[in-house]
Amino acid sequence: MSKLTPEQIAWLREHAPGTPFAQLTDEFNRVFNQSRSRAAIVSACFYRKIGNGLSGEGLPDKGKKYRFKPGHTPVNKGVKGYVTDDPQKLANMKKTQFKKGQQAANYRPVGSISYTAKSGCLIKVQDNGAYNECWKPAGRFMWNKYHPEDPVQKTDRIIYADGNPQNLDRDNLIKLSGAEYATYTHLRGALIEKGNVDPDALQAVITLAKIRSRLRDKRKNKG
Numbered sequence: 001m002s003k004l005t006p007e008q009i010a011w012l013r014e015h016a017p018g019t020p021f022a023q024l025t026d027e028f029n030r031v032f033n034q035s036r037s038r039a040a041i042v043s044a045c046f047y048r049k050i051g052n053g054l055s056g057e058g059l060p061d062k063g064k065k066y067r068f069k070p071g072h073t074p075v076n077k078g079v080k081g082y083v084t085d086d087p088q089k090l091a092n093m094k095k096t097q098f099k100k101g102q103q104a105a106n107y108r109p110v111g112s113i114s115y116t117a118k119s120g121c122l123i124k125v126q127d128n129g130a131y132n133e134c135w136k137p138a139g140r141f142m143w144n145k146y147h148p149e150d151p152v153q154k155t156d157r158i159i160y161a162d163g164n165p166q167n168l169d170r171d172n173l174i175k176l177s178g179a180e181y182a183t184y185t186h187l188r189g190a191l192i193e194k195g196n197v198d199p200d201a202l203q204a205v206i207t208l209a210k211i212r213s214r215l216r217d218k219r220k221n222k223g
Helices: 006-015 021-032 038-047 087-096 138-146 178-191 199-222
Strands: 113-116 120-124 135-137 157-160 173-176
Touching: 006 021, 006 038, 021 038, 120 138, 135 138, 138 157, 138 173, 157 178, 173 178, 173 199, 178 199
Parallel strands: none
Antiparallel strands: 113 120, 120 135, 157 173
């Protein structure tokens, strides 16, 4: 369907006020010999801030009298929790309420390891904050802990010598640059059977990936 012409937009501005959108759509299609849907007309008016002053599928605003007026004070203002005078209900409520300082049943202490298919191996580094502030990729975190003089950069990748991402021993972590990792994944798929990682073959692939990456960088610098 073609875009609205200036003439059609002007017509909508003139005829929309006080006209239900269903009726407005029928009249629009009749005047301009079109077959636009009600949704298309509503969208066109909304985009251009053209209102009809009506609500509820084009009906007069029947719900207006039930809305809160400006300055209205809610009846439960300042009330905490469920309001009841029944002592039995109050007693039952207190049994299931969290106590001050109570920890959740699924609380994990700092240093806990979690493994998910989506995020991989994560380690909890703090209690307070957003999820991605409390849980960090375990390999990157432990590398920075083991090698503060050579921290992981944004494009770097951490791989595992034995292929096990849950083995966070110092000697099992290997840091590759983004370019090295791209070469590594290409060579690894060709030399190592999936699910059967041979440590010697893996080390050979890593070494070859680093050599190829260095050669590629030297060619770029010469060119």
